[in-house]
Amino acid sequence: DAKTTQPPSMDCAEGRAANLPCNHSTISGNEYVYWYRQIHSQGPQYIIHGLKNNETNEMASLIITEDRKSSTLILPHATLRDTAVYYCIVSAGGTSYGKLTFGQGTILTVHP
Amino acid sequence: DVKVTQSSRYLVKRTGEKVFLECVQDMDHENMFWYRQDPGLGLRLIYFSYDVKMKEKGDIPEGYSVSREKKERFSLILESASTNQTSMYLCASSSYPGDGNTEAFFGQGTRLTVV
Numbered sequence A: 001d002a003k004t005t006q007p008p009s010m011d012c013a014e015g016r017a018a019n020l021p022c023n024h025s026t027i028s029g030n031e032y033v034y035w036y037r038q039i040h041s042q043g044p045q046y047i048i049h050g051l052k053n054n055e056t057n058e059m060a061s062l063i064i065t066e067d068r069k070s071s072t073l074i075l076p077h078a079t080l081r082d083t084a085v086y087y088c089i090v091s092a093g094g095t096s097y098g099k100l101t102f103g104q105g106t107i108l109t110v111h112p
Numbered sequence B: 001d002v003k004v005t006q007s008s009r010y011l012v013k014r015t016g017e018k019v020f021l022e023c024v025q026d027m028d029h030e031n032m033f034w035y036r037q038d039p040g041l042g043l044r045l046i047y048f049s050y051d052v053k054m055k056e057k058g059d060i061p062e063g064y065s066v067s068r069e070k071k072e073r074f075s076l077i078l079e080s081a082s083t084n085q086t087s088m089y090l091c092a093s094s095s096y097p098g099d100g101n102t103e104a105f106f107g108q109g110t111r112l113t114v115v
Helices: none
Strands: A009-013 A018-023 A032-038 A045-050 A061-064 A070-075 A084-091 A106-111 B004-006 B010-013 B019-025 B031-038 B042-049 B064-070 B073-078 B087-094 B110-114
Touching: A009 A018, A018 A032, A018 A084, A018 A106, A032 A061, A045 A061, A045 A070, A070 A084, B004 B087, B010 B019, B019 B031, B019 B087, B019 B110, B031 B064, B031 B073, B042 B064, B042 B073, B073 B087
Parallel strands: A009 A106, B010 B110
Antiparallel strands: A018 A070, A032 A045, A032 A084, A061 A070, A084 A106, B004 B019, B019 B073, B031 B042, B031 B087, B064 B073, B087 B110
């Protein structure tokens, strides 16, 4: 699986959009971009995934660049409960049995 | 609500003991995983299974074994617990919906302390 690079930490004001970047310059054509988050003392939680098109769900939006070498997770209106470690992962999905390789992630702190 | 349930939230065992960590999922998922999480090292994959009785080594299988006799249950076994196996252990499961989304559902974790 390709490796990802994320900033170690970011801050965001409550109610503002949080934009979390991720670089995955060695991503292969069959690899998806997944985002998970882990709130303190809980297991990781799936947020969103995409292959090459931008995606949106009730939690977030995922913007993938045309060359697929980087992506941005957008939390449109961050709340205090969004404070967590956010992991960007690239994986071949079903063809790799759904294995996920976690990096260090980005610690997002949402403050009042 | 979908669930991955780990048998214990906290566990304290002695060095040399054989330790069983149990994980059960109620989603009929094919894939199940065991990770450990340590400060500064993140989550690392120990073993995974893509079918009953099938198992594959992850990145750090040494000192561990697994068992999957039923689809819903995946057990992690520490044959002879050591202090360097003190960690948070996380179980996960996923399936193949066909669109690349192998969304993994995680349990709450078992914090194991080996003394």
